[in-house]
Amino acid sequence: MKTRKAGIWLAAITLLVCGSVVWAQSATPWIHIEVSGKGEDEINVKVNLPLSLIEVAMDIVPDKVLEKGRLKMEKHGVSVAGLRRLWAEFRDAGDAELVRVDDPKKDQHVRIVREAGIILIRVESLSGKQQKVRIEIPIAVVDALLEGDGENFNIAAAVRQLRGESGDIVRVEDGDKLVRIWIDQSRKG
Numbered sequence: 001m002k003t004r005k006a007g008i009w010l011a012a013i014t015l016l017v018c019g020s021v022v023w024a025q026s027a028t029p030w031i032h033i034e035v036s037g038k039g040e041d042e043i044n045v046k047v048n049l050p051l052s053l054i055e056v057a058m059d060i061v062p063d064k065v066l067e068k069g070r071l072k073m074e075k076h077g078v079s080v081a082g083l084r085r086l087w088a089e090f091r092d093a094g095d096a097e098l099v100r101v102d103d104p105k106k107d108q109h110v111r112i113v114r115e116a117g118i119i120l121i122r123v124e125s126l127s128g129k130q131q132k133v134r135i136e137i138p139i140a141v142v143d144a145l146l147e148g149d150g151e152n153f154n155i156a157a158a159v160r161q162l163r164g165e166s167g168d169i170v171r172v173e174d175g176d177k178l179v180r181i182w183i184d185q186s187r188k189g
Contacts, residue, residue, distance in 0.1 A: 036177070103126075
């Protein structure tokens with residue numbers, strides 16, 4: 001009897017250890033947010049979260065904000081149905097440079113491009129002051145955000161879609177200051 005109990009315990013421990021190793025090695029996407037600057041008064045922040053945690057957290061958000069993973073927009077004056085129509089036309093336009101502004105008075109170069117499955121928004125200083133904003137929005141994520149009908153954004157679907165993405169989504173550089181949001185398989189940012 002003691003040998004049988006020891007065997008059961010050994011099997012249970014083996015399964016637990018093997019399961020833990022498999023879980024630790026699984027390709028769980030993580031979202032990372034970093035805000036950093038150089039200087040003694042700068043506050044640096046790093047946030048590293050598995051996307052699965054965000055999906056679970058959405059389940060506890062009050063229904064008056066999110067209902068089944070959908071953000072209610074009726075009270076905010078935004079017509080989601082109108083945005084869906086606008087997005088459908090934009091998506092169907094194909095790859096193109098949509099907006100380009102060179103403004104010497106504001107010392108800015110702005111460019112909005114659709115290419116290779118992303119919408120790329122870039123804002124740069126014309127004089128080389130090291131001010132750069134780069135936002136990459138995967139088209140599939142916007143499709144997921146706008147899926148369905150009614151006046152709600154589908155946040156849950158957009159987060160699920162982010163599971164298939166990797167790399168920078170937002171990067172803002174202003175001299176020594178950096179804001180970066182990216183997705184990868186690493187637990188550390």
